[in-house]
Amino acid sequence: MSWKIEPLVEGSIYFFRVLAENEWGIGLPAETPEPLKISEVPQPPGKVTVLDVTRNSVSLKWEKPDHDGGSRISHYEIEMQSKDSDKWTLCAQCKYLETTVTSLAQGEEYQFRVIAVNSKGKSDSRLLANPVVVKDLVIEPDIRPKLTQYSVQVEGRWMKASFTNVIETVFTVLGLTEDCKYDFRIIARNAAGSISKPSESTGSITAKDEVDPPKCEVESVYSQVVIINAGETFTLEAAVQGKPIPTVQWFKSEALVENSARAEIMNSDFKAKLVVKDVIRVDGGQYTLLLTNVAGAKTVTFNVRVLDRPGPSQGPLTVSNVTCDKCSLSWLTPRADGRPAPKVVWTKDGQAIKETTRLNVSRTASSTILAIKEATRVDSGKYKITATNSIGEKVAEIGVIILDKPGPVTGPIKIEEVSSNYVNLAWEPPAYTGGCQINNYIVEKLKWSKMDGPLTERAQIEVTSSYTMLVIDNVNRFDTGKYVLTLENLSGQKSAFINVRVLDSPSAPENFEVKDIKRDSVSLSWEPPMIDGGAKVTHYIVEKRDTTRLAFTSVSNNCVRNSMKIDDLTEGGIYYFRVKAVNELGVGLPAETTEPIKVSQAPLPPGKVTVVDVTRDSVSLAWEKPDHDGGSKITSYTVEMQTKGDEKWSVCTEIKALEATIGGLTTGEEYAFRITAVNDKGNSEPKPLADPVIVKDITIEPIIDLMFNTYSVKAGHDLKIDVPFRGRPEPEVAWKKDGANSSKITIKDATREDFGKYEITLTNAVGKKSATIAVIILDKPGAPSAIKVDEVSADNISLSWDAPLYDGGCQIN
Known part of the structure; x- marks a missing residue:
């Protein structure tokens, strides 16, 4: 036989048990021998980052998995792979979110990955984004001396009262003598061993306890009998005072009332409260509240009356001798008769019945009676009556079935299948059915849970047929909270609550956020930690870290508010911030900004805006950079326009340059424009164009911008x-x-034919403009002409000629 149970709460721990039921009641349970946790393997860890690198080690840090599979992460495994290897090897295991891998080869390149492990197995791995080369990082030295110890002294002959290093500014002095007077003073010591002057004395203090006997205030309604109907709930409560705080106990008659599924004691330091649910008749009577401390005791009585119907008559009964006005009720009894009077012997399953206070045999002249008081299942079986006299012997058999609750199902209960939200159970029918057919089975759940999160892996659960126990070893602050025991079957569900407070340093503050960012400051805010460690939070420590550094530095060691403004930050710098709560037991866990914070603000407005050009349907604008970018780079400029007569500004373009052309405008319409600078912190105030612009064509007479009026080029x-x-x-x-x-x-x-003067003429509706350009072709000169002989003699001749018509573009030399 089997049953699938769903839905179940992922990560919760359950016991299951099965009870058989017939028409006479519910039998004893069969239970799962061990608690069963509903969970699966976790998701991979979050982003993996490198914290530090030396010549032979790498320090890594990673984020928690998005989901732990419903079972707490027990540890993380770190694997590495060298550059020239395909094999991954396990190099470290740890319970926290960071570790250092050592014994690495200097100069070698390694890749790393991280795996999360819970009770169900291992997650997929999360790979480091880039391989790491093992070598020393160079970091500028940074020395920050600080106070490392305080010394507490007691006056008389001043004696040292603290024999451990007192790091915080709170200390409890123990071992004082009652009614003796003491003075105290404090001396500070730093890491260099230097000692300060003593503080001023506290003045005389007498060591003694304040005592006040218990007192109690009760509402007038409890001066009378509290009357309640069966099945309802009643509450008894009283206000409590006294020093030291009194011990509170509830008694019914003379019996101590303890927490149970129906009776819940909800006492606090200043209130005593008893709540009884689903009352029955035995819950009626006198209740006593007892308050005690070293100064005395105080009692208060409450009277409760439960209204209920009468209990059932005892049976089973046989109806006989029924007439019109009467009937007889009796047990069915076997008859024995004979002459002479027979000797009667009763046996069960072949064994003579021995009379006891519970089993009694009697007889009359005509019958024999076996009376069984408070019958149980062991009384079931075959009974034989043997009547003997001198004439003979007569035997009669009677089968007796005791109708009772069935016995426990035949175990053990088998767990056939488990998933994240259901479980399949199987079992065998009970050996004893209770005298009739089993008509159904009742499957019960027992679950311990914690209201504000899953149970710790350190939790151990013990269960018997009548009680259950939750044991947690080595408790810490996160074990503080409200624990719930839930019992559930087809008939309903019942829960009991237990509040547990663990004395420890606080948890991390809640809702830590950056409220406001300026160019050289930020404002932080937070809420008190969910877990105060069992002692009042006295102050907070606020710290910052530049992204260029690995360590946090203190901003304030004694912040008593839930907010703080941090000034004198580097404009444009990128920081992380964190805050820690402090109580008398120590410094709690930090709450950190999840992303780096850039110290900047929205930029100043752009500079002067000017019109570059206007056409019939467009306007071209230009502007200057803002005087200050707010500590963060300008990412774009937003150009807005406003039509004359319209109050609405509309965005026409977003652009990174310092100029833009806005098209699609209406000819003759008048427009105003303004420019806004944008960075990653927001928008600047808009800078408007000085005067509106009417969209129309501008007419300009042609203009020629000659750079040269003569050009030279070599032939070819x-x-x-x-x-x-x-x-x-x-x-x-x-x-x-x-x-x-x-x-x-x-x-x-x-060629030389291209030599000459060129004229360019520009003409539009406004006018006309011309310019002349001379082009010179640099080439060999042309042939001289008109050569003639001017004079001839015995030893010489004189010639003359005309210069060539084309000189090649330059003087003939």
Whole structure:
């Protein structure tokens, strides 16, 4: 037989038991021998980062898995792989979120991965993003002397009262003599061993306890009998006072009342409270509240009356002699008759019945009676009556079935399947059915849980048929809380609550956040820790860390508020912040900013905004950078416009440059513009254009911007003449050479024929503009002409000629 139980709470620990039920009641249970935890393997750890590297070690840190599989992470395994190897080897195991891997080879490159392990197995691995080369990091030395110890002294002949290093600014002096007077003073010592002057004396203090006998205030309603119906709940409570705080006990009659499924004692330091649920008739009577301390005792009585129907009549009964106005009720008894009077012997299962206070045999003249008081299942069986006289013997058999609750199912209970939210159980029917057929089984759950989180792996649970016990060894602050015992079957569910307070340093403060960021300061806020360690939080320690450093530095060691503004930070610097709560037992866990905080703010507005150009449907704008970027780089500029007569500003573009052209505007419409600078902290105040702009075409007479008016090029080379010009509307361009029209702008493979004067003419609706450009082709000169003989003699001749028509673009030398 089997049953699947769902849904179950992931991570919870359960016991299960099965009870058989017939028409006469519910039998004894069969239970699972060990507690069963509903869980699975965890998810992989979070991001893995490198904390430090030396010549032979690497320090790693990682984040918790997003989900622990419903079972607490027992430890983490760190594996490494060298650069030239495909094999991963286990190099470390630890319970915390950081470790140092040692004995590495200097200069070698390693890869690392981290695996989370719980009671169900190992997670997938989380790989370090980049391999690490093992070598020493160089870090500038940083020395921060600090006070390392306080010494507490007692006056008389001043004696040392503290024999351990007192690090905090709170200390409890023990071992004083009652009613003696003492003075105290404090001396500070730093890491260098230097000792301060003593503080001023506290003045005379007498060591003695304050005592006040217990007192109690009860509401007037309890001066009368508390009347309650069966099945309802009643509460008895009283206000409690006294020094030291009195011990509170509840008694019913003379019996001590203890916590149970129905009776819940909810006492506190200043209130005594007893709650009884689902009351029955035995819950009626007198209750006594006893308060005791060293100064005396105080008692208060409460009277409770439970209204209920009468109990059932005892049976079973046989109805006989029924008439119209009466009937007889009796036990069925076997009859024995004979002459002479027979001797009657009763046996059960072949054994003679021995009379006891519970079993009694009697007879009348005509019958014999076997009376069984308070019958149990062992009284079931075959009974034989033997009547004997001198004439003969007669035997009669009677089968007796004791209708009772069935026996326990035949165990052990088998666990066939377990998942994160259900379990399959199987068992065999009970050996004893209670005298009739089993018509169903009741599956019960027993669960210990903690209201504010899962039970610790250190929790041990013991269960018997009548009680259960939860044992936690080596408790810490996280074991503080409200524990719940839940019993559940088909008939319903019952819970009991126990509050546990563990004395320890506090847990981390709650809701730690950065409220405001300026260019050189931040404002932090937080809420008190959920677990105060059983003692009042006296103050907080606030620390900061620049991302360029590995260690935190103190900002304040005695912050008594839940907020703080940190000034004098480096503009544009990136920091982590954390805060720790302190009580008389020590410094608690830190709450840290999860992401680095950049100290910056929104930028100042952009500089002067000017109009670069205007057309019939667009406006081009330019602006200057802000005087200050707020400590964070400008990421973009937002250009907004506003149509005349409209109060709404609309975004027309976002751009990284210092100029923009806004198109799609309406001709003749008047627009105002403004520019906003944006960085990662937000938007600056907008910078407006000084005057609105009317969108229309601007007419400009053609303008020629000649860089040179003469160009030279060697024959056979190319010449490109670029002439910058302006004008609106855009002018038409015409070229002429030596007075004749020409479309040549680029001259390829120049020859002497390309020599001459070129004229460019620009024409638009506003006007006309011309410019002349001389082009010189550098080439060999032409042939001289008109050569003639001027004079001839016996030993010489004189010649003359005309210069060539083309000098090659330069003077003939």
